[in-house]
Amino acid sequence: MNPKLKRNAVLVCLSVAALANFIHTALKAPSVQKFYRYDTPAFYNEAFFDEGRYPDLFLRLAIREKEVMLPRESRTYASYPSFGRDEEDGNPFDARYFKENNYVRYFEEYASSVTVDKNLPFGEEVEAALKPALGRFSDFGIANDMLRYSFPLNQEKIQQATAFWYYWYYHSFAEENPGEPGSFPKIRIALEGLTEAERLVALWDENENLYLMAEPVAEELGLLSPGGDS
Amino acid sequence: MNAPALTEVLRFLTALAPLREAAVMFLLYLSGGVFLFSLGLRRLPGFLLSLAFPAGLSLFTLTGFLCLVSGLPFTGLSVSLLIFLALCAALFFGPGKKETGAVRSLLLNKKYLLIFLALGAAAVCFSVCRLLPVTIDNDSVYYYSVYPETLVREGRFLASFDTFLTDVGPLSAVLNCLPFFFGFDNTIGVQTLMNLSFLGAFAAFMFRELSSSGTEKKEARLFSVLALFFLLGSMPFRFISSWIMSNAYFMELFFICVLLGYRSFGVEDRENTGLFAALLLFLAMCSLLRVEGSVMTVLAVASFSLVPENSGRKLMAETLAAALTPLLFYLMLYIRLGVDPLYSFLDLKKAVLTLGLFILLALWILTLRKRLSESERLFSFLPAALLLLLIAGNLGLALINKERYISNLKTFYTNIRLGNGWGIFGLFFVLCVLWSLFDLVRAGFRSPDFFDFFFPALLLTIAAACWARGGLLRVGVGDSGNRVLMQTVPFVVLILVRKAGRRSRAPGDI
Incomplete structure (x- = not known):
């Protein structure tokens, strides 16, 4: 075959292959996997809000440069009734160990600083305290993955501090017991004043639903006692 | 108070x-460029420009x-200081110093410097x-x-990191610390x-491969542009490059490693040192x-050792470079931290096996390879032997x-x-294998072209690594085995275009 003809034939074949490849990819790729366009420099994309995904991407960004007020300090596993009963119960587990402490560790790690105000509502008190103002909070999605991956923050040398247990509780157990209160805790954030405030307030109820708001909003809702921290 | 919009x-x-x-x-682009320039990479502007940021x-x-x-x-400060010291050492003591000092060279080539800075700035702006x-x-x-972010805040590896230590490539984790050191939110840019x-x-390597195998420069440029278009349009590349994960970095750096390592760029060429x-x-x-990165680098260096022109000294340096990071990490993981989580990708057995592979590789280069290189005939069958070994494995x-x-x-x-995640590129993948x-x-099976044995060897290694990972792979674009296989897309394009480029020449052309 004439060398020039051969070369041109090869080029044509390659070009056709490359073009077909390109067109197919352009048309089909978005239907195989979702792509996100970004309008801001944040990792959290506005589409995640509509989908209820990765609420903690927004949460970490919101608290990174702020002080956060919490209702409690964290407690070790030794203060829970199931502690030391491995021999007796096999694999004892007290869900309160996770529900009461994981958020504390989370804010201690990712916020600029934390303070504790024990006068803030905690557990069962939270729903009653926030019921009139629930409309001011935006629902960012469920917290399971965020909490499941908070195991690195738990430095107690016990079984319940391992990735395996966190996965079991926030993933397997939740999926097997979807109707159980607290299986799919939500993250709710009030955006009012969030950017200007230097201090934020984080509350969570007995089902681990998290409520984050700017300090002025908490004051308006009467959640903060006069005199501040205890 | 009114709620502001989320945006x-x-x-x-x-x-x-x-x-x-x-x-x-x-x-980072500047640092990488200065580093490579100081170590001798001066007269290959395409490579300097494209390797500066990765470096x-x-x-x-x-x-x-x-x-x-x-x-x-x-901390950001300590890491920056250490990089600065490394650059000073490279600038003042690098091999390029002997001829024209690196600093003087940099300042004399003003046009070159301006192009380097301008292109870098443009690429950075586009990315941001x-x-x-x-x-x-x-x-x-x-x-x-x-x-x-947790790593940055803690400032050290902790045992409580558990499966993060064993399931996440440690260097990917460190790379992704950049935003949290320097005040931005993610690594999309x-x-x-x-x-x-x-x-x-990729374009520079493609051009080099084609022109060094006898294709005219004008034609080599055309084929390189076509190859680039082919790569950009392929669905695996689209997914891997735009998926915020470690696959993109690995795909790209591993490809560059193989293209840099499989043959010398010219024995007398000082650019060799920089590269x-x-x-x-x-x-x-x-x-x-x-x-699975360590196993891939063992394969890469083992494959380089089957090219007779590659010197034993260089191969040993490559083996040590590839072995150093996993060795340091495993020592820290198993001896200092004593981590051994339930259900993890990496465990002590696999770590020991990986280090064992590096030791075997070193022994092979130092002993058997030297002996076998005396017989051209025997040496020519080694690529086939490697494939047989992998098949047996x-x-x-x-x-x-x-x-x-x-x-x-x-x-x-x-x-x-x-x-x-494959689109119609799966057809080209199969064509490449066949x-x-x-x-x-x-x-x-005698003295085959490097990629004719390397590519099947790579696929066999991927199959073995996915088996060793434990658990079953799943059908779906996001499956880790699927993503690892998709990482081979630059090799597929390179191989197909190279073969097509050769086919386009008349018999008797070089």
Whole structure:
């Protein structure tokens, strides 16, 4: 075959292959996997809000440069009734160990600083305290993955501090017991004043639903006692 | 008080992020460029431009990693200082110093310098503007954002990191610490700039491969542009490059390693030193960017050793560079931290096996290879022997757990057939495999073209690594085995275009 003809034939074949490849990819790729366009420099994309995904991407960004007020300090596993009963119960587990402490560790790690105000509502008190103002909070999605991956923050040398247990509780157990209160805790954030405030307030109820708001909003809702921290 | 729009809040919270991100990326680009220039890479502007950012990023990552495993402070300041010291050492003591001092050279080539700076700045701006869409999943968020931020805040590896230590490539975690050191929120821009750099490197390598095999320069340019278009348009490349994960970095750096390492760039050429420095840097990176990275670098260096022109000294340096990062990490993991989580990808057995492979590789290079290189005939059959060894290894794994092995193979096939991340590129992938095997047989298994044995060897290694990972692969674009296989796309394009380029010449042409 004439060398020039051969070369041109090869080029044509390659070009056709490359073009077909390109067109197919352009048309089909978005239907195989979702792509996100970004309008801001944040990792959290506005589409995640509509989908209820990765609420903690927004949460970490919101608290990174702020002080956060919490209702409690964290407690070790030794203060829970199931502690030391491995021999007796096999694999004892007290869900309160996770529900009461994981958020504390989370804010201690990712916020600029934390303070504790024990006068803030905690557990069962939270729903009653926030019921009139629930409309001011935006629902960012469920917290399971965020909490499941908070195991690195738990430095107690016990079984319940391992990735395996966190996965079991926030993933397997939740999926097997979807109707159980607290299986799919939500993250709710009030955006009012969030950017200007230097201090934020984080509350969570007995089902681990998290409520984050700017300090002025908490004051308006009467959640903060006069005199501040205890 | 009225609630602001979410977009407003996001923009407010990240107001300074683009500036910081751009500054950091540009400084990394400069650092990498200065490093490679000082070590001799001067007269290959295409390579200098395209390898500068990957080199700078690797310097940051490896320096940060060394701080973590050695107990030095792991902060933005300490890592930056160490990089600065490394650059000073390269500038004042690098091999280029003897002829024209590196600093003087830099300042004399003003036009070159301006082009380098201008192109770098343009690429950085493009990357920071977020013009290209990306894809994100759980791993992107938890492995490559939450974990790195935790690492920055703690300043050290902790036993409580548990499966993050064993399931996430440690160097990927360190690389993703960049935003949290320097005040921006994510590595989307970093990955974009890495992709742009890689595309430049791919085109440069493609051109080099074609022109050195006798294709006229004008034709080589045309084929290179076509190859670039082919690569850009392929669905696997689209997914891997835009997925915020470690796969993109590994795919790109591993490809660059193989192209740099498989043959010398010219024995007398001083550029060799700069490119060799880049190779060592990228091998050290690839070994720990992903959990299976070490096994891939063993394969790469073992394959380089089957090219007679590659010297034993260089091969040993490559082996040491690739072995150093996993060795340091495993020592820290198993001796200092005593970590051994339930259900992890990496365990002590696999770590010991990996180090064992490096030792065997070193012994091979120091002893048997030297002996066999005296017989050209015997040496010419070594690539076939490597393939046989890998086939035997895979058969062994299949015997140990037949279900897992066969299920994984079926899953690979199903993902390609269904186009899960493959599109129609699956056809080209299959064509590449068949064509390579055909040419291997046609050569009588003797002195085959490097890629005719390397590519099948790579696929066999991937099959083995996916088996060793434990668990079964799943059908779906996001399956880790599927993503690892998709990482071979630059090799597929290179091989097919190279073969087509050769076919386009008349018999009797070089």
